[in-house]
Amino acid sequence: MKLLTEYQSRVSSNEFINKINKSSSNYLLGLFDRCGYLLEDNIVFTDALDMEACDTSYSLSRYKWKSSPNNDDEWIFMLSRQGFLVDLAIAYHLTADERYLAKWKELIFSFIKQEGTASDLNQLCWRPLDSGLRLSNWIKSLVYLPQDGFSEAEWLALQEAISYHLYYQRETFVSKYLLSNWGVLALCGVAMYQILADDVCEDDVLWQILSDQWELQFTNQGTHWEQSPMYQHEVMMQFANVLQCAEVLNQPLPFDLRKKLTLASTSSYYQVDQDDCLLALNDSDAVDCSYIYDFYRGLGLLQDKKNEDWNQSAILIGEYYFNRTKKEEIISYSTLFCDQKAGLAVLKNEKWYLTCFNGLHGSSHGQASAGSITLNYKGQNVLIDSGRYSYMECVERMRLNSEEAHNVPSLKEQPGTIISGSWSYQQLTNPVAMMVKSFEEGYFIETSWQTKQHDTKEMALVTRRILLFEDFEMLLVMDSCESSRKDELRNYFHVDSDFRLEQLDSQFIQANSNSQQVGFWNLSPVTIQEAIHSPVYNQLAKHPVIMSSTASGDSLLNVMVVSMNQAVTIEEVMVKQNNEENPFHDCFGIRCIQDNSCKEVYLTVRDIISKDKLLVTEDEKYFYGRLVVFNDGQMLRIQ
Template identity: 30%
Template sequence: MNFEKIAQYNYLFFENQVIEQEVNKNNSFFETILNRGEFLKEGKIIFDDPMDMEAVRTPYDLCLAHLLESPNGDPEWCYMVSRNGYLVDLGILFAYTKDEVYFELWKKLLFTFIDWQEKSPHVWRSLDVGLRLNNWMKSFVYFSDLEHRLSANEKKQLKEAVLKQIIFLKDHFPTKNYLSNWGVLAVTGILATSQLLPGLVSSEVEKWGWTTLTEAFKLQFFDDGIHWEQSPLYHHQVLMCAWQLWLNSIYLALPFSQEIEHILRRGIQSSIYYCDQKYYLLPLHDSDAVDFTYVYNLYSLSGFLEIEIEQNPGVFYVGNKIKRQKRKPLPSLFRTGESGFLAYKDSNVYLTLFNGRHGSGHGHASLGSLTFTYQGNTIITDPGRYTYQEKSLRVHLKEEFSHSSLIIDEIPLTRITSSWTYESMAEPLYHRSIENKEQVIFEVGWKGRFNGKLVIFKRKIIYFKLFTVLIIVNTSECIGDHFLTTRYQLDEKIIPELDGRGIYLTGSPFVLQHSTESMPSINDKIGSKKYNEKNSYKELTFQQKFQDELLSYEYLYPKGKILIEKIDCYQNNQTNFCPDIFYFGLRLTHLAGKYSNEYYHSARDTYLGDKLYLSECGRLLYGKDKLYVKR
């Protein structure tokens, strides 16, 4: 085995670092790694890194016999252990403390695992083998003289273990893995090995690896940079494995595919819309609402993003070699494309709406579901995933009942039969997002069937920037007599209080108001901000009867700062006000300022009588949306 590249990498990685300064500047983050190291010293392990796909904050004995049967009953624990991510922690701790105990523990755990790995089937999933090789290679970089720290027998043992895993990954790559995060995580393990240990991977396998990764990347990312599985956590997992190859190529002066780098850059830039102002991850589909600051920081330190983070915890993974060029900040509005993920984020508001294809089994029944965060504090949320085991809560958190969307007669359009299987699925029809000086507008539609009847939903969200007001307009169509339920899943810190038609969202500065005919209720719900953990929260629902079609709306506004009034409209040459579905208006008045907006909405075209409408205050109206601004 040739360790020259590893020594070169280590030298350049630490060349521009003053270790004590980096630790002091990022002490709180470094403490979390130290804490995991202390557990490892005691023979225990926890999984509390934000990138841990199946987190477990409860410490368990790091006994390899547990890989035969999980200590907490969840086989995901076994898979997490088999990825050997703890070796990267020990490498960092050794490099930044110079405490030999961490190297000795690193070596002990590495070779104990190698000796034991044939005994458990949980060790040999291609996903985990690829991540294991990735983690081995990353951990090697933190030891400048690794070649001299290993005996000849240990080098032989390590070489045999690496080659066995490379052969396994090459021989166990089904065609379906081109369209799977498994495929990317597996093949990047091979390529990382070829970069750090030249000559160990044959040229034929290396060429296959780069070709396969290129094809997988081209296939798996939509034109707007969103990963097809539509899960922020797995989006980052795929990006991070490819990013590590890119980083290796920078330190080792190796060529890197421009095609992969282009997709990688676009994916990283789109990921900034997957977190709030405090860099907490959006828990869309199978993701957790966890602090991703260090991940976004390492993207920034490596020049892929232009963001300001007070501390730089990503330095422990990136080093200081890369000179960053000043880049233009990304726009507040996400330029959505094929994915159907819509987002807007400025310094105050983070708003998302999902209306894309379901993606993989990690997808939830969340068409038309929105989230809303104000100044880094979540108001309307997604309740998470909890577990991958076949449990009722797992299935419930995937259902339409657990998302901030619409449902008719309490019969879901996407029907879930188990943790990974489905009986039926709703279909997205269209999505659109625009921004102008006054507003941000999201517009989506989707359809499905129940009891042989076609259901069509249309949802429009209008955000008024100057007022910090959201108006959510819903159009529901289904032949016959039905009732609509509109759901809002509230963050656990938000306590709703009913007061007439207004619901005070205590714990936030907002009031949520609903159209006159809707009947509100508050329900107790269980969610999961992080895998294996539960939290209680409140759900707001609004129910309304209708025949054939219905227009309903809600609006969210800052309490005591904004006055919102209904404006009735009528068709030209008619004396009675028309139904809201043809035209209605809302007047927004800023109580502290001398300005107001009048917004008018039409959900249906007119084929009987005049197409011209008027508001009760004399506005002439035609078209889907009209906005009048008064300063």
């Protein structure tokens, strides 16, 4: 790596290090905490990018490199990636404390000596994605270490071990990896090495594979196909490391990686809340990703904050970017985002963070989450996703993957996604449509999907419509189903564990946290039950879930109102067809009153094929349409 010294000189100086030492960031606090464990011969995996986290400390010397203290092979895989070497290298770079360098050497040379080449006896150490990440972490950590800190024999041993990894990553790559995060994680370390070795032009095949991987794995709006925000960042961060190496050394790349990463960073903006906490969609954890997003900001890929607000990743960004990027103008990203190919719709502004998912489940990282929503209001989680907990075949993972663990409508006799194993499905839903739009008082999201039973071939169409009224601080979630048979519509709303729930009557629940009061009004009677969720891999917690059930004919409807304003009163209202005396049951009406203002919402669950299509309210307001809102008597047709 003949350009390594030049790279080091461009990303860091003594003055820059002193600035970082004077600043405090949660990223560095976490890093030095992990290093403290390492110096005591223990290890934890608590970085936001640790795919299979473990906050319980275990002895390194006892379990390295092929055994697991918790019967989960993922712990071995985490150890094999050796991200801890980057922690130790940065700690040494900032403090010049020789203990960190000594521990770095001890661990890497222990691995090289004991498991330095792949064999049938150490397959757990040599999965291609793990060895690829290991190579990346070796190269990243060497950026922070002086070459004169190694003896000639040590440096030679390192170069030989790196050369073996370069050979192994190429030899083990198979075409299946083109569509998998595995393939990106396996090869980006090779790309980083080529840039630092000034050999970019020597391997057209590698760069073509990396380009093909991006085109295959990302939608044209920048969302990763595996539908997991966590795995999107695993892939993006590897590509971002490649971009950083190339730009610092002024090495042109065969494709416009900056443009691609900028697009993906825009999609990623909608995959965290206002505090950069990750959306725990599908196989993801609800972790603080501030330093990851600050890294994107530092590279100029994401421009949503001023530079004084993104100091988490200064040491990772480096001096080369730090002064350049802070001059970038702030971009005001749209409140609404909808990637129909990925099945992701998001509403994000200063107060609200609302997500809705309805995508294809080709990836094994998907869960039974068709139609699932999450809600954060003023920095407080209200409706949560239940997470993943484990990759082992266990009751908890099966439960958390199921429809019951998500904020979804579910048909008892005609379920959508059926989970058959930790990584497999018995059947999947078929996404039909997704759209978002704004209107004067708020926003509207609609998504629909089809369920088809693998045995009977019976089908049903489920549609979820969401109205958010900003002026009333209120959310309406309306679920309807058209089916060829009678069924039971079940609804689940998983409430954050910070809330204490009190059922005031059969339809109304009040939820109280230390900072908020939220009212839940449901069309059908509701019950409160206890459920589990996993905020982070390997961790379980309890929370309340609001459940309801609606059973009738071939048309089913449920409506949930989530009100952040306790001054709002809610009541159901009757609708008739023009010139008819009896209520029209295919149209639902609700009246919401706040102070002197009134909103009425009317949803017609299916097209009218008999008698008048003109409908009339209790107070003789006439309307027509699938979804109509009256705001203080003024009609707005949403659909």
